[in-house]
Amino acid sequence: MLSxxxxxxxxxxxxxxxxxxxxxxxxxxLNTGSxxxxxSGVLRTLLGFGSPDENLVLFEYRLPxxxxxxxxxxxxxxxxxxxxxxxxNALADPGILGLNAGAGFGLVVFISFFSAMKGPLxxxxxxxxxxxxxxxxxxxxxxxxxxxxxxxxxxxxxxGIAVAAGFSALALFLSLQLDEDTYAFAARWLAGxxxxxxxxxxxxxxxxxxxxxxxxxxxxxxxNAFSLGDEVAAGIGLPVNRQRILLLLTAVALSSASVAxxxxxxxxxxxxxxxxxxxxxNRHEHLLxxxxxxxxxxxxxxxxxxxxxxxxxxxxxxxxxxAVGAPYFLYLLTRTK
Amino acid sequence: xxxxxxxLILSLFFAVSFGAKELTNASVWQAVTAYDPALxxxxxxxxxxxxxxxxxxxxxxxxxxxxxxxxxxxxNPLADPGILGINSGAMLAVALSFAFFPNLPYxxxxxxxxxxxxxxxxxxxxxxxxxxxxxxxxxxxxxxxxxAALLGSLCEGIAIYYELSQDLAFWYAGGAAGVKWMxxxxxxxxxxxALLFTVPLARSVSLLSLGExxxxxxxxxxxxxxxxxxxxxxxxxxxxxxxxxPVGFVGLVVPHMARKLIGGDYRLILPLSALLGAxxxxxxxxxxxxxxxxxxxxxxxxxxxxxxxxxLYLARQERSGL
Numbered sequence: 001m002l003s004x005x006x007x008x009x010x011x012x013x014x015x016x017x018x019x020x021x022x023x024x025x026x027x028x029x030l031n032t033g034s035x036x037x038x039x040s041g042v043l044r045t046l047l048g049f050g051s052p053d054e055n056l057v058l059f060e061y062r063l064p065x066x067x068x069x070x071x072x073x074x075x076x077x078x079x080x081x082x083x084x085x086x087x088x089n090a091l092a093d094p095g096i097l098g099l100n101a102g103a104g105f106g107l108v109v110f111i112s113f114f115s116a117m118k119g120p121l122x123x124x125x126x127x128x129x130x131x132x133x134x135x136x137x138x139x140x141x142x143x144x145x146x147x148x149x150x151x152x153x154x155x156x157x158x159x160g161i162a163v164a165a166g167f168s169a170l171a172l173f174l175s176l177q178l179d180e181d182t183y184a185f186a187a188r189w190l191a192g193x194x195x196x197x198x199x200x201x202x203x204x205x206x207x208x209x210x211x212x213x214x215x216x217x218x219x220x221x222x223x224n225a226f227s228l229g230d231e232v233a234a235g236i237g238l239p240v241n242r243q244r245i246l247l248l249l250t251a252v253a254l255s256s257a258s259v260a261x262x263x264x265x266x267x268x269x270x271x272x273x274x275x276x277x278x279x280x281x282n283r284h285e286h287l288l289x290x291x292x293x294x295x296x297x298x299x300x301x302x303x304x305x306x307x308x309x310x311x312x313x314x315x316x317x318x319x320x321x322x323a324v325g326a327p328y329f330l331y332l333l334t335r336t337k
Numbered sequence: 338x339x340x341x342x343x344x345l346i347l348s349l350f351f352a353v354s355f356g357a358k359e360l361t362n363a364s365v366w367q368a369v370t371a372y373d374p375a376l377x378x379x380x381x382x383x384x385x386x387x388x389x390x391x392x393x394x395x396x397x398x399x400x401x402x403x404x405x406x407x408x409x410x411x412x413n414p415l416a417d418p419g420i421l422g423i424n425s426g427a428m429l430a431v432a433l434s435f436a437f438f439p440n441l442p443y444x445x446x447x448x449x450x451x452x453x454x455x456x457x458x459x460x461x462x463x464x465x466x467x468x469x470x471x472x473x474x475x476x477x478x479x480x481x482x483x484x485a486a487l488l489g490s491l492c493e494g495i496a497i498y499y500e501l502s503q504d505l506a507f508w509y510a511g512g513a514a515g516v517k518w519m520x521x522x523x524x525x526x527x528x529x530x531a532l533l534f535t536v537p538l539a540r541s542v543s544l545l546s547l548g549e550x551x552x553x554x555x556x557x558x559x560x561x562x563x564x565x566x567x568x569x570x571x572x573x574x575x576x577x578x579x580x581x582x583p584v585g586f587v588g589l590v591v592p593h594m595a596r597k598l599i600g601g602d603y604r605l606i607l608p609l610s611a612l613l614g615a616x617x618x619x620x621x622x623x624x625x626x627x628x629x630x631x632x633x634x635x636x637x638x639x640x641x642x643x644x645x646x647x648x649l650y651l652a653r654q655e656r657s658g659l
Contacts, residue, residue, distance in 0.1 A: 096483075143649050154475045158415075161482045162648045165585065169641035176635065191493045266486060310498050319494040326487035333480055334468050 011286035014279040018293040022070075025297050029066050029304040030058065034311065061197060068196035068261050069303045069317070070296045071209045073268065075258030077295020078216050080269025081276065081288050082251040085223040086244060089153035090274065090332055094255035095266030096157055098140055098164035099133045101171070101190075103256035104264050106132020108171045108186055112178055123204045129260030133252045136163055189263050192318010194303050196261035208257035212250050213292065219247060220284035227282060265318045267325025268295055274332070345616045348623070349390055392516030392524070393622040393636075394615035396577045397587060399528045401614025402535060402607055403573040404588020405595065409542040409603055410566045413474035414593070414651055418454075418574035419585030421481035425488035426457025427578035432492045436499040444523055447579045454575035458567065460484060520580050527576050531569050535607050542566055543603040584637050586644025587614055593651065617643075 030042045035057050037045070045054045076094065083092040094100055110128035114121055144151055144159040168190055175186035189195065196205065222243050225233035234240050259265060276290035302320035309315075374380065400418060407416040418424050430453025434441050441449070461484050465477040495501070535542075541562040544552040553559050574588070595609040621639040 143653065154479060157479050158475055159649065162645055165641055166645035169638045169645065172635060173638045313498050313500060315494045315497055319490045322487055322490035326483055326490070329483050330464055330480060333476070334464060
């Protein structure tokens with residue numbers, strides 16, 4: 001439902017501003033790198049009049065990577081917003097809750113079966129990551145659930161931290177069994193290094209975001225009901241348990257597919273919905289699209305910064321995001337009761 | 338107590354005997370008692386295995402006692418130098434020293450690691466105590482682990498930017514493989530002194546673990562004891578990180594085992610933790626070397642395999658402070 005209240009107008013303004021910002025970030029990202037291409041050159045190449053070099057750099061390397069980063073940013077932002085709405089917990093984030101580590105474990109399992117990270121097989125990667133993340137989500141719910149207290153926020157996070165440590169250790173253990181390169185890959189992945197760089201990788205991620213993203217947006221009203229508490233939601237006539245499981249699976253699907261292609265990025269799912277809430281309030285029909293846009297802008301910016309500011313080396317996007325996101329998390333922690 | 342001491346001595350002997358290269362027990366014995374530098378077997382034992390095994394034992398003891406002190410003083414059953422972010426502070430300092438003072442002598446590195454550990458401890462304490470509602474065990478743990486993630490990320494960034502990943506990977510993986518006599522010469526006095534220093538502290542820590550009021554009612558200067566105990570724990574953790582990198586969960590699991598075996602008196606918990614910690618790390622290192630020779634598994638991974646389930650079990654037990 002489109003609402004033209006004051007809040008609604010603010011959300012639209014913020015959304016338009018963010019969309020413009022995202023476009024700027026993407027354009028900047030297309031220009032920069034080890035081979036700098038001016039905006040006019042980018043435009044020329046996109047219209048099909050580029051030099052062979054420009055074509056190669058943009059279409060084969062830079063554009064797919066930016067696509068992967070942008071999609072993953074949307075996925076993580078949405079996933080964080082859903083998790084925060086469902087758990088009524090401002091500190092929820094797919095990284096902190098241990099879902100990313102589970103997805104990473106699934107990824108390592110995939111490598112040990114197929115050992116190919118390129119070509120058409122890479123379409124399966126998000127599926128394996130999803131499996132690992134579902135496994136870790138199940139484990140966390142099982143361990144954190146208390147019959148008397150239900151799911152308390154802090155305890156959920158604590159269990160998530162431990163499960164994440166366990167899955168990271170398992171992933172490293174498995175990858176060591178394979179070979180040095182796989183181990184190095186797993187270690188880099190855990191640090192949040194965007195490795196998805198081919199058109200196939202972008203294609204593997206796209207359906208996950210294209211299917212689950214709109215579904216999440218359609219469920220905004222259900223999330224609004226959840227944020228009022230389970231009793232109220234049931235009173236409105238929402239099938240609480242079924243809806244919760246569906247939304248949880250949506251969040252897990254969005255985040256695991258995203259991190260499968262973009263590395264274990266933490267704190268983005270925390271940061272994006274929080275900022276969106278500041279901009280547009282608590283209504284999920286405004287909050288969700290804004291969180292997705294913020295996720296896109298932040299991750300593309302972080303990856304571009306990591307790629308270009310530190311030449312000749314490059315810093316993983318996850319490190320850049322954590323340097324900003326972790327202090328913010330701590331600030332929130334000191335504010336929540 | 339006697340049994341765990343015996344177990345430690347036996348495991349030390351086994352750990353020296355087993356490895357990628359098969360050796361006989363006799364040659365192990367001779368390498369220690371009648372060293373002959375001309376024999377390769379003796380060289381392997383003297384120069385590679387012996388320092389490594391002794392290092393694992395020493396650091397296991399250090400991590401375990403650091404954990405026991407922290408758990409006693411903060412009355413937080415989930416406290417551990419890894420979880421509370423102390424290790425990551427030391428790590429970051431080590432990474433910085435690699436980046437900016439590559440020729441720093443090892444003693445300087447230990448000092449830096451200690452400084453880093455102190456800084457991160459202070460940050461976490463300030464954060465956790467600025468919360469309305471105070472410093473609950475769970476809150477402290479969450480703050481610590483997020484600070485650990487942040488510092489770990491910065492460390493990663495520095496390592497990549499200054500192209501130290503190769504040198505630091507060894508630290509990340511937390512292996513005892515790189516411990517040399519040179520390290521032991523420095524670590525041994527530092528860690529032993531810190532461990533001995535806990536003996537006069539132990540009684541006060543016991544009373545503190547019963548609660549602030551009880552302790553101060555019995556004439557303990559709680560503030561002073563707390564600072565001294567934490568400083569000792571931070572020193573132990575910092576020194577260990579500078580040698581083998583962050584090994585999580587040793588400091589968490591071992592004191593609980595000791596408490597189960599022996600009760601709540603820290604005069605017994607601390608020495609027993611030292612013995613059990615040494616035993617655990619020597620065995621974990623042995624497993625890391627022998628599961629899949631000649632390749633080595635990361636020591637930290639081995640310990641996490643044991644530590645994580647235990648941590649989850651404890652977190653489930655934790656009913657208070659929510």
